[in-house]
Amino acid sequence: MNRILIDSSVHHMRIAVVENGKLVELHWESKAHQSIVGNIYAGRVENVVKGMQAAFVDIGQEKNAYLYYGQERATTDSNPKEGRKLKMGDTVLVQVTKDAVGEKGAVVTEELSFPGRFLVLLPEDTREIGISKKITDTEERNRIKEVLKDSLPEGYSAIVRTNGAKKSKEEYQKELDVLLKNCQAIQQFGQYAKPPALLLQEKSPALRIARELYASEVDEIVVNDRSIYEELLQAGEFPQEDGVTLLHYQDNTPIFEAYFVESQAEKALEQRVWLKSGGFLMIQQTEACVVIDVNTGKFTGKKSVEKTILKTNLEAASEIAAQLRLRNLSGIIIVDFIDMVSKEHRHLVQEALEQAVRKDRNKTVVVGMTELGLMQITRKKTRPSLEQQMSVSCRYCNGTGRYPSIDWTVSKMRREIESIFSNTIYQKVIVTANPKVLDAFCGKEEVFLKELQHKFEKTIVCIPMQAMAFDKYHIEKQKDS
Numbered sequence: 001m002n003r004i005l006i007d008s009s010v011h012h013m014r015i016a017v018v019e020n021g022k023l024v025e026l027h028w029e030s031k032a033h034q035s036i037v038g039n040i041y042a043g044r045v046e047n048v049v050k051g052m053q054a055a056f057v058d059i060g061q062e063k064n065a066y067l068y069y070g071q072e073r074a075t076t077d078s079n080p081k082e083g084r085k086l087k088m089g090d091t092v093l094v095q096v097t098k099d100a101v102g103e104k105g106a107v108v109t110e111e112l113s114f115p116g117r118f119l120v121l122l123p124e125d126t127r128e129i130g131i132s133k134k135i136t137d138t139e140e141r142n143r144i145k146e147v148l149k150d151s152l153p154e155g156y157s158a159i160v161r162t163n164g165a166k167k168s169k170e171e172y173q174k175e176l177d178v179l180l181k182n183c184q185a186i187q188q189f190g191q192y193a194k195p196p197a198l199l200l201q202e203k204s205p206a207l208r209i210a211r212e213l214y215a216s217e218v219d220e221i222v223v224n225d226r227s228i229y230e231e232l233l234q235a236g237e238f239p240q241e242d243g244v245t246l247l248h249y250q251d252n253t254p255i256f257e258a259y260f261v262e263s264q265a266e267k268a269l270e271q272r273v274w275l276k277s278g279g280f281l282m283i284q285q286t287e288a289c290v291v292i293d294v295n296t297g298k299f300t301g302k303k304s305v306e307k308t309i310l311k312t313n314l315e316a317a318s319e320i321a322a323q324l325r326l327r328n329l330s331g332i333i334i335v336d337f338i339d340m341v342s343k344e345h346r347h348l349v350q351e352a353l354e355q356a357v358r359k360d361r362n363k364t365v366v367v368g369m370t371e372l373g374l375m376q377i378t379r380k381k382t383r384p385s386l387e388q389q390m391s392v393s394c395r396y397c398n399g400t401g402r403y404p405s406i407d408w409t410v411s412k413m414r415r416e417i418e419s420i421f422s423n424t425i426y427q428k429v430i431v432t433a434n435p436k437v438l439d440a441f442c443g444k445e446e447v448f449l450k451e452l453q454h455k456f457e458k459t460i461v462c463i464p465m466q467a468m469a470f471d472k473y474h475i476e477k478q479k480d481s
Contacts, residue, residue, distance in 0.1 A: 001020065001219045001220065002017075002018065002019050002020070002217055002218050002219050002220075003016075003017075003018045003218070003219065003220045003221070003222060003259070004016070004017055004018075004210055004213055004218055004220070004221045004222070005018060005222050005255055005256065005259055005261065006206050006210070006221070006222065006223040006224065006225070006228060006255075007224055007254070007255045007256055008206070008223070008224060008225035008228055009411060009414065010031070010443065010448050010451070011030070011031060011032075011407055011410055011411050011414070011440070011448075012028065012029060012030050012031055012407060012411050013028075013029040013031065013205055013206060014026065014027065014028055014029075014256070014265070015027040015029070015205070015206065015209045015210070015213075016256065016261055016265065017213055018259065018261055021260065022264070023261045023264040023265060023268075023326065024322065024325060024326060025213070025325055025326060025328075026265055026268055026326060026327075026386060027205075027209050028386060028389045028390055029205040030389070030407055032407070034205060035099050035202075035205060035383060036061070036096050036099060036106060036202070037096050037097065037098065037099055037202065037382070037383060038095065038096060038115075038202035038208065039095070039096050039198060039200060039201050039202055040093065040094070040095045040096075040112060040186055040190075040198075040199045040200040041059040041060065041093075041094055041095075041096070041108070041195075041196060041197065041198055041199060042091055042092075042093060042190045042193040042194075042195045042196065042197040042199055043057035043058055043059040043065065043067075043091070043092050043093075043094050043108070043195050043196055044057065044058045044089065044090070044091060044092075044195035044196055045057055045058075045067075045086050045087065045088055045089060045090040045091075045092060046058050046064050046088065047064070047088065048086050048087060048088060052068075053068060053069055053070030054066060054067060054068050054069065054070075055067045055069055055086050055092075056105070057092060057094060057108060058195065058196045059094065059096075059106070059108065059195075059196050060196035060197070060198065061100065061105065061106060062100070062105075063100055063104070063105030063106070064105050065094065065096070065105050065106040065107065065108040066104070066105055066106070066107050066108065067092070067094060067107075067108050067109070067110070068109075069086055069110065091190075091195050092110060093110065093112065093186075093187070093190045093199070094108035094109060094110055095108060095109055095110075095111075095112050095113065096108050097109050097382075098381055098382060098383070099383055099384060101384050101388060102287070102388075111124070112183070112186075113159075114179045114182055114183050115161075115211070116175045116178065116179050117161075117163070117175060117211070118160065118161045118163050118164030118167060118171075118175065119158055119159070119160060119161065119164055119172065119175050119176065119179065120158065120159040120161065121156060121157075121158055121176065121179040121180065121183055122156065122157040122158065122159065123155065123156055123183055123187065124155075124156070124157050125155055126157050127152060127154070127155075127156065127157055128157040128158075129144070129145050129148050129149070129152065129157065129158055129159075129160070130157070130158070130159040130160065131144055131145070131159070131160045132159075132160060132161055132162040132164070134162040135160070135162060135164075135165045137165075140165055140166065144160055144164070144165075147168075147169045147172060148160070148172060151169065151172055151173050151176055152176070153176075153180060156180070156183075158176070182200075186199050186200050203235075204228065204231060206223070206225075206228045206231070206232065207231060207232060207235055210232060212361070213361075218244055219244065219245065220244070220245045220246075220247060221244060221245070221246050221247070222247045222249050222255065222259070223246070223247070223248055223249060224248075224249040224250075224255040226248060229246070229248040232246055233246060251422075252418065252421070252422035252455075252456070253418075253419065253422045253423065254415045254418050254419060256415075257415070257419060262415070266412075268326055268327055268386055269386065269387060269390060269391065269404075271283055271284060273319060273323060274297070275297070275312070275315050275316060275319055276315065277311060277312060277315055278296075278297050278298030279294065279295055279296045279297045279298075279312040279315065279316065280295050280297045281293065281294060281295075281316060281319060281320065281323065282295065283323060283327070283329075285329065285385060285387055285388075288332070289331060289332040289333065289334055290329045290330075290331065290332070290333045290334070291333075291334050291336070292320055292323075292333065292334070292335045292336065293336045294312065294313060294316040294335065294336060294337045294338050295338070296308065296309070296312050296338060306340070306341065306342060306345065309338045309339070309340055309345075310340065310342075310345045310348065310349070312338060313337045313338055313340065313345075313349045314348065314349060314352050316337065317337075317349055317352040317353040317356055318352065318356045320335060320353065320356070321353060321356030321357045321359065321360065321364075322356070324357070324360065324364065324377075324379055325359070325360050325361075325362075326386075327385055327386045327387065328362075328382075328383060328384075328385045328386055329379065329385055330362065330379040330380060330381040330382070330385065331378070331379065331381055332376070332377075332378060333376075333377040333378070333379060334374050334375070334376060334377075335353075335374065335375040335377065336373075336374055336375075337349060337373065337375060339373055340373075346369060346373075349375075350366060350368065350369065350375070353366050353375065353377075354366045357377075360379070362379055362380045362382060363379070363380040364377065364378070364379045364380070365377065365378045365379075387402065390404065390405060390407075390408045391403065391404055391405055391408065392405045403469070403470065403471045404470075404471040405470075406436060406437055406440050406470050407440065408471075409433075409437055409470060409471050409472075409473065410437060410440045410441045413431065413433070413437075413441060413473050413475070414441065414452065416475060417429055417431070417452065417460065417475065418452075418456075420475070420477060421456040421458050422456070424477070425479060426458075426477040426478060426479055427458050427459065427478065427479060427480060428458060428459040428460075428461070428477075428478040428479075428480065429458075429459075429460055429461070429475050429476065429477055429478070430461045430462075430463060430475070430476040430478065431460060431461070431462050431463065431473060431474070431475055431476075432463045432464075432465050432468070432473065432474040432475075432476075433462075433464070433465065433468055433472070433473035433474070434464070434465065434466065434468045434469065434470055434472070434473075435464040435465075435466060436470065437468075437470055437473060438462045438464050441462070442462060449462070
């Protein structure tokens with residue numbers, strides 16, 4: 001069974017995709033720093049870099065957004081085609097495609113898109129009809145194009161999503177009408193808005209991500225927050241007739257623990273990933289690229305050295321594809337497989353990797369091996385990796401190492417206390433941690449602490465200890481309150 005689990009707490013939201021009990025995707029949204037991907041702004045051009053056909057646009061965020069305004073990038077030494085010309089002070093309507101990461105601001109585009117349940121409307125003159133590659137039936141693809149050809153208004157294009165298959169002309173028309181109305185309203189409002197101005201804010205992270213993941217085969221969507229459950233229910237985008245069951249999880253046991261994915265989620269930050277054979281991967285992220293090293297580890301094999309190496313590399317290829325998706329590793333990825341003498345073995349490993357990455361929703365390309373035997377992969381960047389979201393640069397080593405953020409420590413501490421109260425007879429816990437960690441855990445005027453005590457009708461005592469690191473804490477359990 002395939003599930004989407006939505007775990008919402010006062011500090012964060014975690015959304016997991018679980019396929020037959022295995023965690024395959026994990027989305028983390030801090031409620032203090034929510035994603036702005038999909039938002040549409042009226043921005044003001046602050047700087048133009050003509051040599052790069054790019055501009056930096058003020059959209060009201062801490063850092064100016066990056067806008068590439070050329071029609072196409074130069075792939076040869078010849079001059080690229082010249083796109084529209086921008087100058088400082090111009091107002092532009094832009095949509096965020098990537099969140100800000102590190103020292104870089106958000107990435108935006110002037111090519112707006114308006115996603116619906118099974119269509120995406122694009123305000124462009126080409127009147128093209130794109131269809132999801134996952135709709136493979138030729139007759140159905142031709143039918144969709146014929147149906148939409150007459151319904152699509154002038155000046156617009158459309159993309160049919162995976163769950164747009166087998167929909168009637170009336171269903172397409174109804175969604176087109178809603179999307180067209182929203183698009184025209186935004187474009188009209190944008191003509192008079194004083195930049196920087198937010199014109200359209202993407203729906204809640206839960207609805208946005210659930211909609212993105214809904215294209216895959218999902219049997220259940222399980223939510224532990226009543227308001228989010230009602231929001232998904234009212235959206236009407238996950239009907240039971242499509243075979244999807246929407247459930248409100250109300251048990252006191254943390255939702256990830258109840259569905260046996262908590263331990264899998266915690267391992268998603270570990271550098272070392274063990275393979276079933278005894279080999280392991282070492283995964284390291286840098287500013288320039290992601291580096292993955294494959295090792296035989298405890299696996300010595302029973303036959304020849306070459307067969308041992310091939311088996312380890314084949315198993316590693318499958319696990320690497322899974323880790324790219326789980327950790328959202330993107331950009332340039334370099335894999336150092338164990339050296340293989342045979343060209344046939346190298347070809348088999350590359351084929352296995354290409355097959356494995358096809359399951360990824362993000363565009364992933366296996367480029368091939370270098371002369372040094374390093375496998376090159378590129379994966380489209382859409383949001384920060386899990387490590388970038390769930391950890392911060394270590395102040396004690398000038399950013400050369402990382403440790404869990406206060407938000408991550410607090411959320412882990414809260415889940416552990418919830419598990420103790422719901423699964424044991426203990427009536428009281430004493431929590432010792434750094435004062436800043438306890439401040440985040442308790443909340444302003446101890447609102448989060450009081451809410452947790454009221455929920456279980458048990459006692460929590462907090463003891464600050466300045467010497468403790470931000471990622472450390474101690475919980476003492478007591479039977480008497």
